[in-house]
Amino acid sequence: MAKRIVLADPRGFCAGVDRAILTVQTILKAAGSLREDGLPPVYVRRQIVHNRHVVEDLAAQGAVFVQELAEVPDAAAKAGIPIVFSAHGVSPTVKAEAAARGMHVVDATCPLVSKVHREVLRFVKEGYEIVYIGHKGHDEAVGVVGENPEHVHLIEHAGDVDSLDFAPDTKLVLLSQTTLSIDETAGTIAALKARFPWIKEPPSSDICYATSNRQAAVKLVAERSDCVVIVGSANSSNSVRLMEVAQDALGERGVAHRVDDAGEMDPSWFDGVEAVGVSSGASVPDELVSGVIASLRDRGFTDVTSVETIKENMHFVLPAELRRQPSPAR
Numbered sequence: 099m100a101k102r103i104v105l106a107d108p109r110g111f112c113a114g115v116d117r118a119i120l121t122v123q124t125i126l127k128a129a130g131s132l133r134e135d136g137l138p139p140v141y142v143r144r145q146i147v148h149n150r151h152v153v154e155d156l157a158a159q160g161a162v163f164v165q166e167l168a169e170v171p172d173a174a175a176k177a178g179i180p181i182v183f184s185a186h187g188v189s190p191t192v193k194a195e196a197a198a199r200g201m202h203v204v205d206a207t208c209p210l211v212s213k214v215h216r217e218v219l220r221f222v223k224e225g226y227e228i229v230y231i232g233h234k235g236h237d238e239a240v241g242v243v244g245e246n247p248e249h250v251h252l253i254e255h256a257g258d259v260d261s262l263d264f265a266p267d268t269k270l271v272l273l274s275q276t277t278l279s280i281d282e283t284a285g286t287i288a289a290l291k292a293r294f295p296w297i298k299e300p301p302s303s304d305i306c307y308a309t310s311n312r313q314a315a316v317k318l319v320a321e322r323s324d325c326v327v328i329v330g331s332a333n334s335s336n337s338v339r340l341m342e343v344a345q346d347a348l349g350e351r352g353v354a355h356r357v358d359d360a361g362e363m364d365p366s367w368f369d370g371v372e373a374v375g376v377s378s379g380a381s382v383p384d385e386l387v388s389g390v391i392a393s394l395r396d397r398g399f400t401d402v403t404s405v406e407t408i409k410e411n412m413h414f415v416l417p418a419e420l421r422r423q424p425s426p427a428r
C-alpha cells in the first residue's frame with residue numbers, strides 16, 4: 099500500500115492575512131513604476147504577516163519593511179508615501195507617532211484584532227481590570243496591552259495566574275490574543291475562574307475563527323498520521339500553536355515538526371512513517387504546502403487524502419482608502 103499524506107482543510111491563509119497582503123499589493127500596483135525621487139512606493143511597519151516568504155516576496159516588489167516608524171525618512175512622510183500597519187495591529191503610541199509626523203497611514207490590522215482593541219477600550223471605560231492572555235513581546239499582544247498598560251494585565255499560562263492579585267470588589271474581565279491554543283487557553287481560563295470566580299468573559303471568544311478551524315482540522319489529521327509537518331514561520335504564533343496541537347494529538351506515536359518550506363524537512367523524520375499529516379499556519383501561501391507535498395511524493399508518499407472539517411467563507415474588505423484602487427493580479 100502506498101504511503102499516505104493526510105492534508106488538513108482548512109489550512110493556510112485566513113481572511114485577515116489575505117487582506118493585509120492585498121493591501122500592500124494594491125499600493126504597489128497603484129504606484130506603478132519607480133519614483134523619480136528614489137523613494138520606495140510603500141513602507142510597512144514590521145512583517146505584514148508573520149511569514150518569511152511573504153515578506154521577501156513583497157520586498158522584492160519594492161515594499162520597504164521597517165521595525166519602527168523612526169526608520170522612515172522625513173522626506174518619505176512629507177511625500178505622502180504610505181506606511182502600512184501590519185495585520186497584528188499597533189498600540190496608540192505608534193498611531194500618535196505617525197500622526198505627529200504627518201504620515202499617510204494605511205492600517206491593515208485584522209478586523210478581528212481591532213475588535214479586541216475596542217473591547218479593551220470599552221471595558222476600561224466601564225471600570226474593569228483586564229486580564230489578557232497572550233504572548234509577551236508578540237506584535238499583537240504589544241498593540242493590545244498598549245491600549246491601556248495600567249489596566250491590562252498580560253499573562254501567558256495558567257501558571258501565571260498566581261502572580262495576579264485583585265480585591266474581590268474589582269470588576270474583572272478576561273480577553274485573549276486571537277491565535278492561542280484553544281485547549282491551553284481553556285486551562286488558563288479555568289485557573290483564572292478558580293482564583294477569581296467573578297471574572298467575566300467577553301461576549302464571544304477572542305480566539306479567531308481561523309485559529310479554531312485550523313486547530314480542529316490538524317487534530318483530526320494528527321490522529322490519522324504517524325508524523326505531522328506544519329508549514330509556517332517560527333515567529334508565527336498560530337503556526338507554532340498548530341505544531342503544539344498536532345503534537346498533543348500525536349502523543350507518543352510520533353513527532354510534529356514546523357518548517358518554513360520543503361527545504362527544511364529532514365529525511366530522517368520519515369523513517370518508518372506510513373502517514374504524514376500536513377497543515378499550514380494562517381500566514382502561509384499554499385504554494386509552500388504544495389512544495390512540501392511534492393517533496394513527500396518524491397519520498398514515496400503518493401496517496402494524498404484531505405480531512406475537511408469546515409468550509410470557510412470569511413472575507414474582509416480592503417482598508418477604505420484602497421477600495422477604489424484596481425486589484426492586483428493574483
Ligand code: SF4
Pocket residue numbers: 112113114115185208209210211276277306307308309336380
Ligand atoms: S489569524 Fe485570525 S486574527 Fe489573525 S489575521 Fe487571521 S483572521 Fe485575523
